Amino acid sequence: MAFGSCRTISSTECAAVTRGTMETLRFLLATTFYPPYHLGGDAVHVQYLAEALAARGHEVHVEFSPAAYRLKRRGTPPRGATNHDVRIHPIPSPFGRAQPIAAYAFGRSAGVSRSHEALVREIRPDVVHVHNISLLGLGVLKRPPDALMVYTAHDYWARCPRSDLLKYGKRPCETPSCVACCLVSRRPPQLWRFGKRWRGLPGLDLAIAPSRFMAGAIGPSLRCPVVHIPNFAPDPNPEGTLSEPEDYFLFVGVMEPHKGLPIIADAATRPGPLKSKIVGQGSLERSLKLLQSQGVARLDMEGWVSRERLSQLYRRARALLIPSIWPENAPLVAVEALAWGAPLLTSRWGGLEELLYGGATGRAFEPTGDGLVTAVEAFLADDLPHKLRSACRGAFVANHRPETYVDRYMEIVRKQRVAAPTPHPEYSPFAGQDTRVPVVTSSSGVSP
Known part of the structure; x- marks a missing residue:
């Protein structure tokens, strides 16, 4: 060929x-x-x-x-x-x-x-x-x-000047208007994209x-x-150790709106079992810390952490939360969580559901506060933080x-x-x- x-x-x-x-x-x-x-x-x-x-x-x-x-x-x-x-x-x-x-x-x-x-x-x-x-x-x-x-x-x-397929950075793009989208997003239009030779x-x-x-x-x-x-991802858990989950769900990533942090904050302010540890930094960090300090939301802000600390958080998490409002591809944090046997609770957008392997490694939900609360309650009612751990590790070994x-x-x-x-x-x-x-x-x- x-x-x-x-x-x-x-x-x-x-x-x-x-x-x-x-x-x-x-x-x-x-x-x-x-x-x-x-x-x-x-x-x-x-x-x-x-x-x-x-x-x-x-x-x-x-x-x-x-x-x-x-x-x-x-x-x-x-x-x-x-x-x-x-x-x-x-x-x-x-x-x-x-x-x-x-x-x-x-x-x-x-x-x-x-x-x-x-x-x-x-x-x-x-x-x-x-x-x-x-x-x-x-x-x-x-x-x-x-x-x-x-x-x-x-x-x-x-195919997208924003690289995320979000119209104006807020919703899925169904009818492209790239110049207007760039301007609303406060980015210079990429007029070279209208040329023929690069396409x-x-x-x-x-x-x-x-x-x-x-x-x-x-x-x-x-x-x-x-x-x-x-x-x-490199295997951080070559012995295949599976640990007993503690009482928290975990988020790892940049603290930006497209990653769904407002959804976690919304769900964490409501009555229920959702307690979240947040790892990362970004523009939402200050507002989330304020919610934590006021006792309004059940959030534990970790900031950036060492690789050793992150491994500890993965291995003891009930599940990794990925409530993204953009069509995620195949985030490394999900692969790393699987290596430690941590199940996934993901948005239904993009390629995230592929990492659930037909439900063997987690569940998907609509990325809203209501959707996350309902998903967490069902996840715990079925004892999935315990039941899915072996399959999560198996999926990592077989595929990642x-x-x-x-x-x-x-x-x-x-x-x-x-x-x-x-x-x-x-x-x-x-x-x-x-x-x-x-x-x-x-x-x-x-x-x-």
Whole structure:
């Protein structure tokens, strides 16, 4: 199969080609954020993937933008642990925050493009894998000769300027009006999105979607095949220990409205059994702390916590709460909770219900205060904090360990590399062709 082709791929097809193959490859992972310069789970996923590939002997390089982090947060983050097997390349930005602003507003940053092209010439990667490139620009999508181009969709950037499919940041988008939405959201309109050449991201050979929902959402916006591989996290609980739950439900994430914190606060002010521990930071932190200090809501604000403390909270939680009001993809916090045997109580939006595995690992509810109160009462009445713990751990082991993810990932990458590359044709979405692409689901031990 030639590069750029849209033929369907399956991981089972790849097995015969790759079984016994020990070839090592050179990877370049391009991402806006990378720990410690990061804000959310997409950057952590890149770190996990980089370290997992390096552990198998591959040469792994990561480029990212410290200037993009400083656009979102002031100062320099504390330094974390360094993995010397992964080679890190911060993108220089002589003009500071102007560089990511240009990438966002105009679709390109000359500085990012020059840095990326120089790095590609230097390391000559076999695979260029782009992730969240919203503040890097389209220049990193230029495919080098003899390299495979892969994209992981952590959000809806390929089709939505806000990346979250929320109209005006408040409700699901059913009839796009992107310029007005950007203005109401206090963001500059991305007029480059109305051009023809970028649409379909024609430089890509393959896209990875961590949820089936995401695969279906971005598929019509891409020319290449979309492969579903469930998200993963390093196993924090290799002994498989299951602990007795205590009396609290847990939330882990940024404290912003789209994550559903107002829903938890609303439910926690009502009579009932919902007691919540909140881990994270964000714009709602002050108002939630005020509710806690006044004794109005049964909230315990933890702030940012150490990895050890977070593990303790996961293992003793009745369930992890994910009441998001936007279509979440496959959040890492859910995978981490499953590793400790903690069940999930999730919104019905996006790909969250896929992580419930038909009810084996949790329940879903409508993301409202009433919906959460009702769900918590039913969850406790059926003793699910105890009954689901073994199945939660089993779902993690079968579907979300690094070994499982990287096995599938490498099978598909190597299958795509079997044939020599051919140039991508110029692409115009107005040429009358069908831009829909196949969605391919890799096999897994536990099916949702």
